[in-house]
Amino acid sequence: MGATSETLLLGPADEAASEAVLGVLTTHGIVFDLPVETVTTLLDTVDGRLHRAGLRLVAEAAVAPRQHGRDGQHGQDGADRPHGVTLVLDGPSVVPARVQADRLPGLVGEVPTGPLRDRVERLVDVRALLPVVRYRSQRREGTAVAPEGGPSCRVVVHEQVTTGENAELGTTVEIHPVRGLERVAREVARLVAVEGRALHPGDTLDLVVAASGVEPAGRVWSPTVPLDPRSPALDGVRDVLANLADTIEGNWDDTVAHTDPEFLHDLRVAVRRTRAVVGQMRRVLPPALVEEGRAGFAHLGRLTGPARDLDVYLIEWSRYVDPLGPEAVAALAPVEVLLRARQAAAHADLDRALSDPAARSLLAHWQADLAGLAAADATVDAGPHAHRRLGRVVRQRIERAQRTLVTNGRRIDDHSPAEQVHDLRKDAKQLRYLLECFGSLLPDRPRDRFVKRLKAFQDNLGEHQDAEVHVAVIREIAEELHAAGAVADTLLALGQLMERLEQIRVAARREFAERFAAYDTPATERALADALESLRS
Amino acid sequence: VKVLATYSIKGGVGKTTAAVNLAHEAAAQGSRVLLWDLDPQGGATFLVRARPRMKGGAERLVGSTGELARHRRGTEEPGLDVVPADFSLRHLDLHLVDAKRPTRRIRRLLRDLGDVYDVVVIDCPPGITLASEAVFEAVDALVVPTIPSTLARRTLAQLRTFLLEVPDPPLVLSFASMADRRRSLHRAVIEELTSAEPGFLPTIVPNASVIERMGVERAPVRAFAPRSAAAAAYRDLWSEIDRRLRTVAG
Numbered sequence: 134m135g136a137t138s139e140t141l142l143l144g145p146a147d148e149a150a151s152e153a154v155l156g157v158l159t160t161h162g163i164v165f166d167l168p169v170e171t172v173t174t175l176l177d178t179v180d181g182r183l184h185r186a187g188l189r190l191v192a193e194a195a196v197a198p199r200q201h202g203r204d205g206q207h208g209q210d211g212a213d214r215p216h217g218v219t220l221v222l223d224g225p226s227v228v229p230a231r232v233q234a235d236r237l238p239g240l241v242g243e244v245p246t247g248p249l250r251d252r253v254e255r256l257v258d259v260r261a262l263l264p265v266v267r268y269r270s271q272r273r274e275g276t277a278v279a280p281e282g283g284p285s286c287r288v289v290v291h292e293q294v295t296t297g298e299n300a301e302l303g304t305t306v307e308i309h310p311v312r313g314l315e316r317v318a319r320e321v322a323r324l325v326a327v328e329g330r331a332l333h334p335g336d337t338l339d340l341v342v343a344a345s346g347v348e349p350a351g352r353v354w355s356p357t358v359p360l361d362p363r364s365p366a367l368d369g370v371r372d373v374l375a376n377l378a379d380t381i382e383g384n385w386d387d388t389v390a391h392t393d394p395e396f397l398h399d400l401r402v403a404v405r406r407t408r409a410v411v412g413q414m415r416r417v418l419p420p421a422l423v424e425e426g427r428a429g430f431a432h433l434g435r436l437t438g439p440a441r442d443l444d445v446y447l448i449e450w451s452r453y454v455d456p457l458g459p460e461a462v463a464a465l466a467p468v469e470v471l472l473r474a475r476q477a478a479a480h481a482d483l484d485r486a487l488s489d490p491a492a493r494s495l496l497a498h499w500q501a502d503l504a505g506l507a508a509a510d511a512t513v514d515a516g517p518h519a520h521r522r523l524g525r526v527v528r529q530r531i532e533r534a535q536r537t538l539v540t541n542g543r544r545i546d547d548h549s550p551a552e553q554v555h556d557l558r559k560d561a562k563q564l565r566y567l568l569e570c571f572g573s574l575l576p577d578r579p580r581d582r583f584v585k586r587l588k589a590f591q592d593n594l595g596e597h598q599d600a601e602v603h604v605a606v607i608r609e610i611a612e613e614l615h616a617a618g619a620v621a622d623t624l625l626a627l628g629q630l631m632e633r634l635e636q637i638r639v640a641a642r643r644e645f646a647e648r649f650a651a652y653d654t655p656a657t658e659r660a661l662a663d664a665l666e667s668l669r670s
Numbered sequence: 671v672k673v674l675a676t677y678s679i680k681g682g683v684g685k686t687t688a689a690v691n692l693a694h695e696a697a698a699q700g701s702r703v704l705l706w707d708l709d710p711q712g713g714a715t716f717l718v719r720a721r722p723r724m725k726g727g728a729e730r731l732v733g734s735t736g737e738l739a740r741h742r743r744g745t746e747e748p749g750l751d752v753v754p755a756d757f758s759l760r761h762l763d764l765h766l767v768d769a770k771r772p773t774r775r776i777r778r779l780l781r782d783l784g785d786v787y788d789v790v791v792i793d794c795p796p797g798i799t800l801a802s803e804a805v806f807e808a809v810d811a812l813v814v815p816t817i818p819s820t821l822a823r824r825t826l827a828q829l830r831t832f833l834l835e836v837p838d839p840p841l842v843l844s845f846a847s848m849a850d851r852r853r854s855l856h857r858a859v860i861e862e863l864t865s866a867e868p869g870f871l872p873t874i875v876p877n878a879s880v881i882e883r884m885g886v887e888r889a890p891v892r893a894f895a896p897r898s899a900a901a902a903a904y905r906d907l908w909s910e911i912d913r914r915l916r917t918v919a920g
Contacts, residue, residue, distance in 0.1 A: 220700075221748075222700075228702040228749060228751065228786055228787060229702070229748045229749055230697075230700050230701060230702045230749045230788070231697075231698075231700065231748065231749055232698070232699060232700035233698075245699070245700065247699045247700035247701065248699075248700050248701045248702070248788040248789075249700030249701075250700065276746075279719070279721065280721070281719050281720060281721045281722075282719035282888055283718065283719030283720050283721075283743075283744075283745060283746060284744065284745070284746055310744075311743070311744035312742050312743055312744035312751055313741075313742055313743035313744060314743070314744070
């Protein structure tokens with residue numbers, strides 16, 4: 134709620150004080166509604182995108198009394214029956230917006246259309262809206278009325294506030310000023326501060342968040358960890374790989390549950406980064422671990438590929454098909470249905486594979502093996518560069534990766550096969566992953582300057598690769614639909630779509646030379662040298 | 671932010687009730703809304719139960735240090751704020767004459783609140799004045815309630831003629847207000863306006879006692895008669911206006 138809201142918290146044992154406060158407020162003309170059992174939920178993405186933007190998405194659901202059976206217990210299902218949900222988007226110094234929804238939204242597409250959804254969508258994109266904290270209470274709303282009849286202050290009392298873990302917080306009295314009449318709220322605050330009790334800034338939800346210990350900023354999986362350039366390379370590489378393994382583990386369950394496509398994306402990127410670090414640091418790590426990592430994560434990469442490719446295709450679907458016009462979009466509806474069916478099948482395969490104890494044990498073994506690594510341990514059969522200084526090893530690997538990228542890029546001309554461009558994309562990724570995973574060794578600004586140049590080049594390579602993969606998928610689908618006797622309109626629209634994807638691919642290919650030329654410059658070399666300067670000493 | 675004004679050269683056509691109902695509809699559908707009452711009669715201010723008082727009056731508001739944000743008041747609807755009117759607005763034109771670039775003054779006042787609200791609804795007084803010219807330069811659309819009568823049709827034509835002189839004129843979205851479908855003249859005028867007026871919206875706001883009751887209830891129709899034809903009409907009207915504005919913006 135707004136930064137100016139304040140809340141009085143009275144513990145479960147303070148029943149007398151709660152009654153005294155309500156009595157005082159009623160005496161001063163604040164009229165309260167009847168209590169309504171309400172479940173209040175704070176929603177955000179796993180990485181706290183709304184919180185980082187200074188916003189809160191709060192779902193308030195009035196809950197119907199539970200159905201009681203003859204034995205006085207809850208009804209057959211014992212479940213709560215929500216009466217619709219009010220979604221409130223607010224934040225400090227933000228005018229609140231609210232809208233009625235049928236149910237708690239899991240994805241932004243389930244929020245009713247309108248400006249509130251537009252604002253949320255811009256921030257959360259495809260990420261799921263997950264409950265951060267939730268509490269149940271008997272909610273009563275009261276209003277102090279100004280002489281003109283409008284509200285001069287809002288007071289919301291939550292009795293029997295219970296959090297998800299059934300911990301009873303007690304009663305809260307929220308005081309919400311009305312814009313332009315803030316002095317009334319200050320007077321009400323004085324009234325409720327019985328026995329010198331202090332009011333807390335914010336509202337009940339803020340108190341519940343604080344009491345639960347949940348971090349509303351969410352969890353962002355950074356690819357890097359604090360590293361010491363003077364430490365032995367083995368210890369630094371171990372810490373990076375352990376962090377990546379934690380990322381894989383942290384995204385595993387939600388990938389299986391298909392909570393949103395970003396979990397699979399984050400898991401997959403962590404797998405790729407792991408493979409890149411294992412490959413780049415093969416002279417640092419014990420040879421047996423290199424083999425374990427290469428085989429295990431290549432397998433994990435293969436498992437996750439088909440589902441992610443289809444996720445990307447469907448995320449990009451509108452961008453691909455909308456320019457073809459509404460008739461073509463309508464004709465392509467069976468294609469989208471088929472893609473979604475394939476996506477569901479690919480995710481079912483992935484779920485089975487990731488739920489297999491063998492896949493879990495692969496990660497658990499890897500984590501255990503990493504935990505047993507230490508440069509100081511003489512029994513570890515480490516690689517020849519294990520005891521070199523981490524900073525030096527990382528610098529050399531980054532310089533080498535850059536040389537490989539530039540050398541291979543210069544070999545590509547207008548007639549080079551697509552595979553060569555694809556291989557160059559992998560080279561660029563190797564460099565990017567090194568910069569990201571060992572990023573804490575490099576000063577932020579010079580590193581970001583270099584990464585910006587690299588990213589501009591990678592975008593072109595990515596566009597080319599995606600279009601190529603998607604043309605192949607569409608060709609396959611076209612054959613399948615043709616064999617199944619699809620209508621002519623759909624086949625014609627498929628032809629249009631293939632042509633459009635081919636245009637995107639050709640345009641990206643045509644642009645390659647220009648983008649590479651912009652990357653392969655002394656300025657890029659200088660930017661890299663600046664980024665690595667601190668690792669030279 | 672989308673800025674619209676309920677406006678008509680003619681008085682008593684349902685501007686204020688439209689402004690209040692549209693502002694509430696927008697807020698109910700998830701917009702952060704500012705209702706700005708520019709009419710010295712303060713009808714919208716009264717209907718949202720705000721105090722008809724502007725600190726420093728119209729002179730301070732349109733003066734060189736005037737800020738709209740300082741005049742905002744909360745309402746019963748948490749996503750809806752109001753800038754109330756008071757009687758000092760009867761001299762608004764005189765104060766605007768003293769201001770630098772008077773016809774841009776309202777646009778400038780709104781500029782500072784651009785990111786705070788999604789929708790601003792200005793309830794204008796009737797007539798063509800310097801203040802209304804300033805409104806024309808500030809808004810994306812003029813929402814013009816039109817009683818289905820020959821005179822009202824004539825004033826709509828006058829407005830269109832006047833707007834030809836306004837640089838970058840706003841969209842004109844008119845609709846049938848206070849309409850009585852039992853009357854053949856009303857039906858005939860609505861039919862004519864529908865075919866002849868480019869921005870004439872299909873929604874018809876009826877001449878209903880429930881709208882008159884707003885003055886007693888001091889609330890939008892949706893608050894005390896949500897199932898009434900009038901509430902449905904304002905809901906449809908907002909959807910239509912919102913769609914038109916999105917189309918223009920998109």
